[in-house]
Amino acid sequence: MPQSVESTQAIAESDAIAVERTLAGDRDAYRVLVERHSHIVFRLAYRMTGNRHDAEEVVQEAFLRGYQKLGQFAARSNFGTWVYRIAANYAIDRLRQRQKEEARREVRRTEETDGMENDPLHRVKDEAPTPERLTQSIELRKQIEQALAALSDAERTAFVMRHWEGCGIEEIAAVLKSSSNATKNTVFRAVQKLRQALEPFVESKAQARAMGTES
Amino acid sequence: MKHMTEEELIAYREGVAEQRAPISEHLAACSDCRAELERIEAVLAALDTLPVPDPGADYGRQVWKEIAPRLPETPGRWWQTWLEPRRLAAAGAIMALIIAAFVAGRFTNRGGQGDSIASKERVRERVLVVAVGEHLGHSERMLVELSNAAPNDPKQKEVNISAEQRRAEDLLQENRLYRQTALEDGDTGLASVLDELERVLLDVAHSPDEVTPAQLEAIQKKIEARGILFKVRVVNKELQQRQETTTPAPAPSDSAKRERNKV
Numbered sequence: 001m002p003q004s005v006e007s008t009q010a011i012a013e014s015d016a017i018a019v020e021r022t023l024a025g026d027r028d029a030y031r032v033l034v035e036r037h038s039h040i041v042f043r044l045a046y047r048m049t050g051n052r053h054d055a056e057e058v059v060q061e062a063f064l065r066g067y068q069k070l071g072q073f074a075a076r077s078n079f080g081t082w083v084y085r086i087a088a089n090y091a092i093d094r095l096r097q098r099q100k101e102e103a104r105r106e107v108r109r110t111e112e113t114d115g116m117e118n119d120p121l122h123r124v125k126d127e128a129p130t131p132e133r134l135t136q137s138i139e140l141r142k143q144i145e146q147a148l149a150a151l152s153d154a155e156r157t158a159f160v161m162r163h164w165e166g167c168g169i170e171e172i173a174a175v176l177k178s179s180s181n182a183t184k185n186t187v188f189r190a191v192q193k194l195r196q197a198l199e200p201f202v203e204s205k206a207q208a209r210a211m212g213t214e215s
Numbered sequence: 216m217k218h219m220t221e222e223e224l225i226a227y228r229e230g231v232a233e234q235r236a237p238i239s240e241h242l243a244a245c246s247d248c249r250a251e252l253e254r255i256e257a258v259l260a261a262l263d264t265l266p267v268p269d270p271g272a273d274y275g276r277q278v279w280k281e282i283a284p285r286l287p288e289t290p291g292r293w294w295q296t297w298l299e300p301r302r303l304a305a306a307g308a309i310m311a312l313i314i315a316a317f318v319a320g321r322f323t324n325r326g327g328q329g330d331s332i333a334s335k336e337r338v339r340e341r342v343l344v345v346a347v348g349e350h351l352g353h354s355e356r357m358l359v360e361l362s363n364a365a366p367n368d369p370k371q372k373e374v375n376i377s378a379e380q381r382r383a384e385d386l387l388q389e390n391r392l393y394r395q396t397a398l399e400d401g402d403t404g405l406a407s408v409l410d411e412l413e414r415v416l417l418d419v420a421h422s423p424d425e426v427t428p429a430q431l432e433a434i435q436k437k438i439e440a441r442g443i444l445f446k447v448r449v450v451n452k453e454l455q456q457r458q459e460t461t462t463p464a465p466a467p468s469d470s471a472k473r474e475r476n477k478v
Contacts, residue, residue: 022290027283030290034282035275042270052268060282067282070290072387093423137264144265162229163259169231177422178433184231191225195258202261 015079022070030070034063037080041087047160048091049098050145058094062087081171088157088175095153140201147197151190158183159190219248221255228255343400344458347393347409350386351451354412357382358444361419362435366428373425376434383419390416408450415443 015036021029038059045058066073066083073082148156154176161167161175173183219227219241226232227239242249271277361379394409415438422434438444 027286030286031279031283034279038275038278039270042274043267046267056270059278063278064282064285067286067290089421089423096423140261141265144262148262148265162231163262177418177430177437179436182433184226187229187231188222188225191229191255191259192221194262195255198258198261199254202257 019070019073019079022067030067033066033079033083037083038063040080041084044084044160044165045087045091047164048088048156049094050148054091054094054098058087058091061090065090085171085175088161092153092157092175095156099153143198143201147194150197151193154178154186155190155193158186159194162187163191216245218245219251221251224248224252224255228252228259340400341458343393343396344454347397347405348451348454348458350389350393351412351447351454353382354386354390354416355444355447355451357386357419358415358438358447362438362444364431364435366431371428373427374431375425376419376422376431377424380420380422380424383416387413387416387420405450408446411441411443412447415441 015033018029018032022033041059041062042055045055045062046052049055049058062083065086066079069086073079148159151159157176158172161172162169169180169183169187172187173180176183176186178186219238223232223238227235227242232238242252357379361376364374364376364379366374390409390413394406394413397403397406397409418434418437422430426434
C-alpha cells in the first residue's frame with residue numbers, strides 16, 4: 001500500500017482516534033474507518049479472488065471481523081494494515097473454499113463426460129486458441145486470469161501483495177505465516193509460473209526489436 | 216561472463232533482491248540478461264493490463280450499509296470473550312482463586328498496618344503466581360502438541376489444527392490479562408515472556424483450521440526459533456519455586472523479580 005509517509009501517518013493517527021471512539025461505543029466512528037479503507041481493501045480482494053462478487057464478500061467480512069476483533073487490535077499496528085491483513089487472510093480462505101468446490105464440480109464433470117472423448121464438439125473446445133485470436137486483448141485477459149487462477153493460494157497472495165499492492169516482504173510473510181526468505185521464494189515461484197504460462201502470448205521489447213515492430 | 220539467474224532477475228524486478236547494485240552493473244554490461252529481463256517485464260506489463268473494476272465513489276457507504284445491521288451493539292472487547300460459555304469455566308477457576316486468596320488474606324496476618332499492606336501484596340502475588348503457572352502449563356502443553364503435530368499419512372495434503380487453534384484463542388485472552396497484571400506489578404520479565412507467548416498464540420489463533428504440511432512446518436519452526444517453549448518452562452519453574460517459598464509467608468523479594476527479568 002504505497003503512500004507518502006506524511007499521509008500514512010496522518011491517516012494512522014486519525015484511524016487510531018476512530019478506533020478509540022468505536023471501542024467507547026461510537027458506531028459511527030467505525031463507519032469512518034469502513035468508508036476510508038473500503039476501496040483499498042476491495043482492490044486487494046478483487047486481485048486475490050479475481051471476481052467482483054467474491055471481492056465484495058471479502059471486503060464486508062473483513063470489516064465485520066475487524067469490528068468483532070477490535071478489542072484485540074494493538075496500537076502497535078495501524079488500522080489500514082490490520083484490516084488489509086484480515087482481508088488477505090479471508091481471501092485466502094475463500095480461494096481454498098472455491099478450489100474445493102471446483103474440484104468437486106470437476107469430479108462430477110469428469111463423471112458426466114466420461115466416454116465423450118470422441119465427441120467432435122468436445123475436441124474443438126480443447127483446441128488451443130489461434131495466434132490471431134490471442135492478439136485480441138480479451139483473449140490475453142482470459143489467459144492472464146487462467147494463469148493467476150493456476151497459482152497456489154500463497155503464490156497468488158504473494159504476487160498480488162508484492163507486485164500490485166507494493167507491500168513489504170515482512171507484511172506478506174505475516175499474512176502467509178511464513179519467513180521472509182520463504183516469502184521471497186513464493187514471489188519468485190509465482191512470477192516464474194506466470195511467465196511460463198503467458199510468455200508465449202506476450203511480445204517482449206526484445207522480440208519487437210528483432211521483428212522491427214517496436215513503436 | 217556468468218549470467219544472472221531467472222530468480223535473481225525476478226527478485227531484482229520485484230524489488231526483493233538482497234543486493235541490487237551488482238545486478239544493475241551486470242545488466243548495464245550484458246545484453247543477454249537485459250533481454251531476459253525485458254521478457255520478464257513484458258509478462259508483468261501484460262499482467263498490469265488486467266483491470267480492477269471501480270466499485271464507485273460511494274462504495275464505502277455501500278459497504279457500511281451492508282454490514283451495519285450485522286454488527287453487534289459494541290465491538291469485541293477482550294473481556295467479552297470471557298462471557299462465552301466455553302470460557303466461563305476458566306474465568307470461574309480464576310475467580311475462585313482470587314476469592315480464596317482474599318479470604319486467606321482477611322483471616323491471616325492480623326498484624327500492624329504495614330504488615331497488612333505487605334500481606335495484601337503477598338496474596339496478590341500468590342494469586343498471580345498460581346494462576347500464571349497454570350496458564351503457562353496449559354500453553355506449554357498446547358505448543359508441545361502443535362510442535363509434534365504431523366500428517367498421519369505422508370500423502371496427506373492438509374493437517375487439521377483447529378483444536379490447537381481454539382485453545383490458542385482461549386489462552387490468548389488469559390494471557391492478555393496476566394501480562395497486564397504483571398506489568399502493573401512491575402514484573403517486566405514475566406510481562407516480556409507473556410508478550411512473546413502472546414505473539415505465538417496470536418499466530419496460532421489466526422492460522423487456518425487446516426494447514427498444509429509446509430505451513431505446519433513453518434509454524435513449528437517459528438515456535439522453535441523464538442525459543443518460546445524454553446522460556447515458558449524456565450518462567451514456570453521459577454514461579455513454582457516462588458510458590459513453594461512464598462506460601463508460608465515471607466515477603467516476595469525484589470531480587471526474585473529482578474532475576475526473572477533477566478530471562
